[in-house]
Amino acid sequence: LDLSNCSLHSVPPGLAEATTAIVLDLTENPLAALPSGSLLGFTHLQSLAVPPALQCPGGSDTWQEVTVDGSSRLCQGQRNPCNSSVELAWPCPENSVCAPDGPGLIQCLCDSPFHGYKCLREGTFPMLLFGGILGTATVSLSLLLWGTQRRKAKSP
Numbered sequence: 001l002d003l004s005n006c007s008l009h010s011v012p013p014g015l016a017e018a019t020t021a022i023v024l025d026l027t028e029n030p031l032a033a034l035p036s037g038s039l040l041g042f043t044h045l046q047s048l049a050v051p052p053a054l055q056c057p058g059g060s061d062t063w064q065e066v067t068v069d070g071s072s073r074l075c076q077g078q079r080n081p082c083n084s085s086v087e088l089a090w091p092c093p094e095n096s097v098c099a100p101d102g103p104g105l106i107q108c109l110c111d112s113p114f115h116g117y118k119c120l121r122e123g124t125f126p127m128l129l130f131g132g133i134l135g136t137a138t139v140s141l142s143l144l145l146w147g148t149q150r151r152k153a154k155s156p
Contacts, residue, residue, distance in 0.1 A: 004028050004049070011038040018042075025049045027072040042102040048075040058104020081106050095119040 001021045003012075005028040018024075019041035026034075027049045034050065039057050048056065048063075049072045056075035060066045064077030082098035092098050092108035096119040101107040110119035 001025070011035060016041070020044055023047045027051055037105070039102045040105055043078075043100050045078055045103065046076065048103070049073070050075070056103070058102075062104040075103075078103055093118040093120075 001018055001023065002025045003015075004025045008026070008029040008031060010031070011034065015038065021042065022044050024042075024045060024047070029051060031051055031054060034054055034057050036057070039045065039048075050056065052068055052071065052073050054073065056063050056066055056073065058081070060075075062079055062081065063075040064079060065074075066076075067074045078100075080100050081104060082100060092106075095114040096108040096110050099107050099109050108119075110116075113122055113124070115121050115124075
């Protein structure tokens with residue numbers, strides 16, 4: 001994805017839709033900073049070129065090789081932050097596993113069969129019980145209202 005020399009002062013909002021990009025060029029743009037979440041979901045990104053005044057997103061430890069020449073800083077080979085020997089600042093909760101979510105970003109995915117907040121619920125949602133209770137309550141309330149309100153209806 002070549003966005004070089006596009007007079008970008010900030011990261012375009014549509015960039016979030018290009019998460020499958022492997023190469024991204026943002027050089028020769030008057031970018032002041034690259035917000036930390038701007039490359040969220042860019043797990044396939046292997047080569048990123050930014051103006052030399054900017055740092056590689058996630059820091060230089062996030063990339064296998066960082067080189068600077070006159071017009072750009074080239075960040076190559078995105079590392080998996082889950083495989084690093086450095087302790088994560090926010091470890092994943094029990095019953096979940098770490099997964100990369102872009103340069104220097106992680107997400108915690110629940111192991112099967114766990115789900116919900118902090119992966120604390122086990123099993124699946126009780127759809128039959130929920131639907132049965134909701135359906136019974138709806139029919140009962142409808143019959144009650146129909147029985148009590150029909151005498152107030154004017155007949156033609």
